[in-house]
Amino acid sequence: MTMDYSAMKPQAVRQLIREGKIDYFTSGMCKGYAQANLVILPKELAFDFLLFTTRNPKPCPVLDVTEVGSPEPKAVAPGADLRYDIPKYRIYKKGQLAAEVTNLDGYWRDDLVAFLLGCSFSFEGPMLDAGLDVRHITEDHNVPMYITNIPCTPAGVFHGPMVVSMRTMTPKAAIRAIQVTSRMPNVHGAPIHFGDPAAIGIKDIAKPDFGDPSTIYEGEVPVFWPCGVTPQAVAMAVKPDFMITHAPGHMFITDVLNADLSIL
Numbered sequence: 536m537t538m539d540y541s542a543m544k545p546q547a548v549r550q551l552i553r554e555g556k557i558d559y560f561t562s563g564m565c566k567g568y569a570q571a572n573l574v575i576l577p578k579e580l581a582f583d584f585l586l587f588t589t590r591n592p593k594p595c596p597v598l599d600v601t602e603v604g605s606p607e608p609k610a611v612a613p614g615a616d617l618r619y620d621i622p623k624y625r626i627y628k629k630g631q632l633a634a635e636v637t638n639l640d641g642y643w644r645d646d647l648v649a650f651l652l653g654c655s656f657s658f659e660g661p662m663l664d665a666g667l668d669v670r671h672i673t674e675d676h677n678v679p680m681y682i683t684n685i686p687c688t689p690a691g692v693f694h695g696p697m698v699v700s701m702r703t704m705t706p707k708a709a710i711r712a713i714q715v716t717s718r719m720p721n722v723h724g725a726p727i728h729f730g731d732p733a734a735i736g737i738k739d740i741a742k743p744d745f746g747d748p749s750t751i752y753e754g755e756v757p758v759f760w761p762c763g764v765t766p767q768a769v770a771m772a773v774k775p776d777f778m779i780t781h782a783p784g785h786m787f788i789t790d791v792l793n794a795d796l797s798i799l
Contacts, residue, residue, distance in 0.1 A: 540564040545612065545788040549620040558622045558637055560677040560784035562669075566660045569722060569793050570786035571598050571611065571651035572763030573621060575779035578603050581648040583691025587769070588650065590688040594697050594761035596653035596721050598789065604645040611789040617649050623782035625767070630774030635782055642779060652763040653722035654786050655700050657793050661715050667708050670749040677784035678702070679743035681759075682768050684736025685727070695772035698744070699727060699735070699759040703751045709758050716760065721796040729758040744768075745783035 540548050540557070545565045551557045561570060576584055581603075588595040599610040606617040618639040626634040626642055636642070655678070659669050671678045678700050685697040704712060709729055717725040732740045740757060741748050745764055751757065764783050781787065 541566040545790050548788055549612070549615055552622050553616070553619040555637060561622065561786045561788060562656050562659065562678060562784065563672050565788050567793055569598070569611070569789045569791045569796055570654040570656040571789055572654050572766070573617065573624070573779070573781040573787055574650040574652065574766045575617070575647050576650075576775065577644075577777060578646045578648055580692065580775060583693055584650065584766075587687070587690035587693040588652070590690050591697075591765070592720070593723060593727065594687065594763060594765035596723065597650060598653055598721065598791070599651040601649040603648055606639075606643060606649065608649065608651055608787070608789070611651060611791050612787075613790075615787075617787065618643050621781050621785060621787050623785040625780045625782050627767075627770045627775070627778040627780070629776055630771050639779065647779075651787060651789070652766075653796070654763050655723050655760050656786055657722035657796065658716045658719045660793055661719070661797075662712060665711055665715050667704065667712055667715070670703050671747070674749060676749070677746040679747060679749050680745035680762050680764050680783055681732070681737045681740075682744045687765065687769065692775070693769055693773055695765070695769035697727070698762040698764040698768050700746075700762040701740070701743070701749065701757050701759050703749055703755045703757050705755055709756055712758060718797045719793070722793070723761045723763070726758050726760050729756050732757060735759065
């Protein structure tokens, strides 16, 4: 069982992460504050990726973009350092996962640009406030994520399939979840699908491509949201020479309140 960091402020949790004291998934941490996916690319690919995010705002809603060579996300967490303030990172080389590390010592370069993308963990607080069961929090595991057959809109060199995160609930609860998350388009917004997983290319819901499986009880339906792990599936398709991401479920916790990302 992981410790409860739900009441802590983002700066305090980021410091624990920087010190190596937290190295696991961040769902449920710093309740009320937005969490973000990370994508780091060389400058020559940054415009193409920014264009990709504008064409695919559901899976890739941009919260911040750093200056070239700077690891500081000045818009969402001034003073933070993206080289150290995420529990776990993935290093991709030519589309292959080359390493999983807890900091970017030896990997950060002066030509890199970092993108922070909205994360569905941000709407889990409002879901809990609405009385909804968020199964992976209840079961204390990482959210299940799946590569779908839904194509993203290409941009420059970037193309590939959408990744979705899944939460299971009763049909009545699903309707409420749609209402809650529709108010938060900056963190993926409403679901993209619910019901039959095969309709979006998921062959076995018990075997997620990322994260851990959740228990699905009788009478429940799986509900799928666009997911910021999509760039990792895109990396596998495009095979850029070098790309850094967060490890799925191990997010950057911003200083931005979820309420400030809501449209209602």
